[in-house]
Amino acid sequence: MAGADVRDAVASLTVYEYGELERATAGFAEEHRIGNSSVYRAVINGEVAAVKRVAGDVGAEVTVLGRVSHSCLVRLSGLCVNRGDTYLVFELAENGALSEWLHADGGADGDVGRALSWRQRMQVAFDVAGGLNYLHNYTIPPYVHKNLKRSNVLLDAHLRAKVSNFGMARAGGGAQMTEHVVGTQGYLAPEYLEHGLIGPQLDVFAFGVVLLELLSGKEAAPARDGEDGGGESGKAILLWEEAEVLVVDGEEARGRVAAFMDARLRGDYPMEVALSMVALALRCVAREPRARPLMGEAFLTLSALHSSALDWTTDELGTSAVPPRRIGDA
Incomplete structure (x- = not known):
């Protein structure tokens, strides 16, 4: 790590000795590992934390997190450098990544206990929008996260969402170009894939994909049914492309949207809000960047919808939930 920005960021952090983190994680024991990640649950001075082991340069992530402070962004509190690896100490998101709560096998008869309710999904959407709105409009300089996806949205003990993983973040609110296109299939905007164009609308697009995942319970880029994902025949069907056939007004809207919604919700949501x-x-996933809302506008829209979700009760469900009919059915 080098540069004045990184030094300034490090100055605000606790610098740990490797031995402290080793003891806090029981020697980075497997039982302390969170999922299949390089993140470990730790207890430091009686407080739980997450320790992330990173190989290579972490200057960009440390610089961003040293400059930002928002309840919907994961908080970096300290670090340690040992034998070429960097260990970043974060607040612990006790309920793991959003990816662990979506896409469970079994549909409506699957892991219902782990499924997020309608209100919880609305809260996650609202939190993620709030975090991105802060990055785009309330930091100096503004930032583009550039790597928003379900595994980079963490859930705390109260299932409040926190955006994480800022290793690819870019400073600057205007458009930039790159020849090095990286990211996760299904979340990348067309203009980035085709032209290497980076700007706030890149985050807006990825946010739209996360919204579609929250609504449908589907993955951003699942493999074709019955295929192993290998070769051209296994080309992924992108969720945002599938969703383009949806309509949100007219007689067909309710049936198509109900068919798209996660079966694990069991129809327990207000249809009018789901349509919105x-x-x-x-x-958000419009192919043309200029057709997408700014993150501030998306956040304001989510604020109103979130308020309606808090006021909504299942007694108001009525006939809003149409029996599921998969998209493409006659």
Whole structure:
């Protein structure tokens, strides 16, 4: 790590000895590992924390996290450098990544206990929008996260969402170009894939995909049914492309949207709000960047929808939930 920005960021952090983190994680024991990640649960001075082991340069992530402070962004509190690896100490998100709560096998009869309710999904969407709105509009300089996806959205003990993993973040609110296109299939905007264009609308697009995942319970880029994902025949079907056939007004809207919604919700959501959520998601994943809302506008829309979710009760469900019919069915 080098540079004045990194030094300034490190000055605000606790610098740990490797031995402290080794003891805090029981020697980075497997039982302390969180999922299949390089993150370990730790207890430091009686407080739980997450320790992430990173190989290579972490200057960009440390610089960003040293400059930002928001309840919907994961908080970096300290670090340690040992034998070429860097260990970053974060607040612990006790409920893991959003990816662990979506896409469970079994559909409506699957892991219902781990499924997020409608209100919880609305809260996650609201939190992620708040974090991105802060990055785009309330930091100096503004930042583009550039790597938003379900595994980079963490859930705390109260299932409040926190955006994480800022290793690819870029400073600057204007458009930039790159020849080095990296990221996760299914979340990358067309203009980035085709032209290497980076800007705030890149995050808006990825946010739209996360919204679609929250609504449908589907993955951003699942393999074709019955295929192993190898070769051209196994080319992934992108969720945002599938969702483009949805309509949010007219007689067909309710049936199509109900068919798209996660079966694990069991129809327990207000259809009018679901239609508005789908409409927002489709605007966010518009192929043309200029057709997408700014993150501030998306956040304001989510604020109103989130308020309606807090007021909504299952007694108001009525006939809002149409029996599921998969998209493409006659």
